[in-house]
Amino acid sequence: MRIPDLASDRLVLRPLRPSDAPDLAKYCQDIEVSKYLAVVPHPYPENAANDWLEKQDKGVAGINMAITRNDALMGVVGIKASTERDVGIFAPTIGYWLATAYWGKGFMQEAVRRLLDWYLPLEPTEKMCAAAFEDNPRSINLLRNLGFEEVRRDTGYSVARGEKVPEIIMQLTSERFQQMGCA
Template sequence: MMTIRAILPEKTLRTENVLLRPLRPSDGPAIAAGLSDYEVTRWLARVPYPYSLDEAERFLAWERAQRPVSAEQVYAIDRDGMIGLISLRDAGPEPVLGYWLAQAHWGKRYMSEAVAALVDDTFVDPDVTTIQSGVFEGNERSLAIQKRLGFEIIGRSIQHNLALGRDLAHIDTALTRARHYEFKK
């Protein structure tokens, strides 16, 4: 079942400091630069390391081709240029949140703003009951963002990390609709 979100690919979300916007073909160099940093890529499950411009261009071509038919939402995080990505996979009542930010922009609360904006927008859909996410053990910065927004640890699992080429311990998190609105008060 396709959600309304899947057929609104040009949607943007604005926060005080960042803009979430659809990806552009010109984002390839920024994606490659951000993901060629091992300190970024090591925390991501589905991203190879090293990461090249060719890989970024393949990703952008795939995303452009899928955008009209996919329920996955992928946004560039933009602050006078693309500085990271944020996405929701597996549309339906329990989508999965993922994100990364170029290291030069860490510690400035840009990702907190981006995640909060996408979470707020996602819960506008009455069919969404829970947003799932998680982090590899040791990724305290990302876990702190989720906890500030009300995500709770719901379990632990093992997930494959493509950049490291091995399975790693993963902390599974979730934010229910009720908890989200409780945290917004």
Template sequence: MFPDLTRDDVFRIETRRLWLRWPTARDAEAVARLAGDPAVARMTAQLPSPMPLHEAEGFVLRVRAGNTEGKGLIMVVCRRASPGQPVGIIGIGPRPEAPAPHLGYWLGRPYWGEGLMSEAAAAIVEAYFAYAGGRELVSSAMVDNPASRRVLEKSGFVADSCGEIFSVARGETVAADSFRLDRAGWLDRRGRVS
């Protein structure tokens, strides 16, 4: 899915305020703490709360292997001023139930409300379509998570359908909206933004 350019852990994406970089072993503690926060995990489908350190360590190892193979691109989100301190995770990868590669993300609660994830999402979406030659991306947002919906809409995603997903942290099925962005929509948006 992703080209050789992204398959080395020196690959980074820089934005005005952020660095998106490969996760490292030293990030596992921050990932466990931030992702395991009940308020964060509750807004995702796959994060447990609390998140044991060994699960975060396993996540880092799986992500690095997947990035190396080009199966996806999952990056740690850091402020440029503190590139060693993760504030969240963003990535694009396959999901068996998804019709196209899936954009997923979470942001630590202390960093909510600053527009950081919108900035990170715009950057990784650009990398997917520009570097990987992507044709289509999908994502989802729980109905009771308007902030995630705004992140997707700012990146050009369009609501596609409403359904249900199982939330690990909630231990139940919840309503979620599906979103999609195709290459034509990305090119159109890119032309308007430039």
């Protein structure tokens, strides 16, 4: 599937490019970002961004989009197929991060809403899943604002922290997304 550029009020979501590697490496080195993610290591190895971008090219890492504003990369939002992560619900999983300089301005809510606007009508299960660590209220609030509801508590693993972390598994149906006035 060719993934289109997705524009919203302030942002453009676009496919990632090899030239994004330096920005990805710069932002993923920040423990304030990686400690809330499952698989981003800390310290962030020199070639990790290039290796990850190569996987995108091969189409084996789900759909990942660069979040940009005025052509500057601010973060990434992506969707993994239901088979890529065992969260106990047969639904694709959304994940995201934003460089700290851009936090608290509603950018991620705008980016996730835009990606779901495009993606949910394509998804036969009409469900999305997300997992947020319990100590990440920003992400939990963001998901609730978009209509995600808690389905259960679990324990995830943060590679950056090197430990297990309590997490909340949340789910969104297309119907609820529409009820929230998001589509």
